[in-house]
Amino acid sequence: AKQEGRNRFSFFSYDLENSIRERHQLELSLRNALLNDELLVFYQPKFDLTTKRIIGAEALVRLTGDDGIFISPTEFIPLAEETGLIIKLGQQVLSKACIEAKRWFDMGYVIPVSVNVAVAQFADPNLEHMIATALQESQLPAELLELEITETALMLDAEEMQTKLSQLKALGVTIAIDDFGTGYSSLAYLKKFNVDVMKIDMSFVKDMLNNKHDYEIVKTIISLGRSMELTLIAEGVETEAQRQALIELDCVMGQGYLFSRPLPANEFSDFILLTEHW
Numbered sequence: 001a002k003q004e005g006r007n008r009f010s011f012f013s014y015d016l017e018n019s020i021r022e023r024h025q026l027e028l029s030l031r032n033a034l035l036n037d038e039l040l041v042f043y044q045p046k047f048d049l050t051t052k053r054i055i056g057a058e059a060l061v062r063l064t065g066d067d068g069i070f071i072s073p074t075e076f077i078p079l080a081e082e083t084g085l086i087i088k089l090g091q092q093v094l095s096k097a098c099i100e101a102k103r104w105f106d107m108g109y110v111i112p113v114s115v116n117v118a119v120a121q122f123a124d125p126n127l128e129h130m131i132a133t134a135l136q137e138s139q140l141p142a143e144l145l146e147l148e149i150t151e152t153a154l155m156l157d158a159e160e161m162q163t164k165l166s167q168l169k170a171l172g173v174t175i176a177i178d179d180f181g182t183g184y185s186s187l188a189y190l191k192k193f194n195v196d197v198m199k200i201d202m203s204f205v206k207d208m209l210n211n212k213h214d215y216e217i218v219k220t221i222i223s224l225g226r227s228m229e230l231t232l233i234a235e236g237v238e239t240e241a242q243r244q245a246l247i248e249l250d251c252v253m254g255q256g257y258l259f260s261r262p263l264p265a266n267e268f269s270d271f272i273l274l275t276e277h278w
């Protein structure tokens, strides 16, 4: 029976009982990985769309399942948020990412690293201290750390968020709004929270060339970002045609499979050297 419980693709996986068991198994895997410091962090390069130079990297967590296959963060991040494990997870990813970016810096490459900060992490009174500690321990210049937060985080208590974000900004880090356009966007908060970067969600980029509405949304987000003097970056750039279209719309930064998938740390270092000769 124990053997069966481990089979994640069992015929009855739609049964409630199985889904509870799977969830429990996933939580155990996550707890173990956190305890044994076994989470991996991959890095996806961000590019200047015109020069094709690396201008940044996003840190993306990876959890290996019992079968050796990666479990998607879209499965375990929500679970981590619900169980509170996100605090420890966030801390481990941040710490690794800062150390890695400092390594690039020491190799002579000034490549800012972006780390995702989950909404639930904003409830942690220790958040600011944790970030300051990661910077101090890695000796990474604060300007080389960017925090990606979603619009949902900005829906938390406005006054409290404003205080927290100013504290973080006072450390010298950059703040980006992730998945822009998918949450409950209020233009008022964008101004109020004084963010630096707007990441255009990949769902709009995906269909921008075959859906007129998506094209208009991308165009509108870009002009909104411009008018607020934010740095714009498009996510999920997969084709050369999308790259061209984004440049024409005056969005000059992007990340996506057209350039590279997220890479393990050692491959990312090789990739930096490789792209020098592009």
Ligand code: C2E
Pocket: 044, 059, 060, 061, 072, 073, 074, 077, 090, 093, 116, 117, 118, 178, 179, 202, 235, 236, 237, 238, 255, 256, 257, 258, 262
């Ligand atoms: P995200 O922050 O929006 O990250 C971008 C996701 O899109 C990544 O998926 C990335 O691999 C994928 N992606 C990049 N380029 C392309 C492309 O051209 N096409 C397509 N179809 N996908 C592309 P990933 O790594 O599976 O992460 C999924 C989500 O999980 C992330 O979405 C983020 O919300 C969350 N996540 C990942 N790592 C962390 C973390 O360390 N902390 C937190 N809080 N959340 C994380």
Ligand code: CA
Pocket: 058, 116, 148, 178
């Ligand atoms: Ca992100």
Ligand code: CA
Pocket: 178, 179, 199, 201, 202, 235
């Ligand atoms: Ca995103």
Ligand code: CA
Pocket: 179
């Ligand atoms: Ca997303």
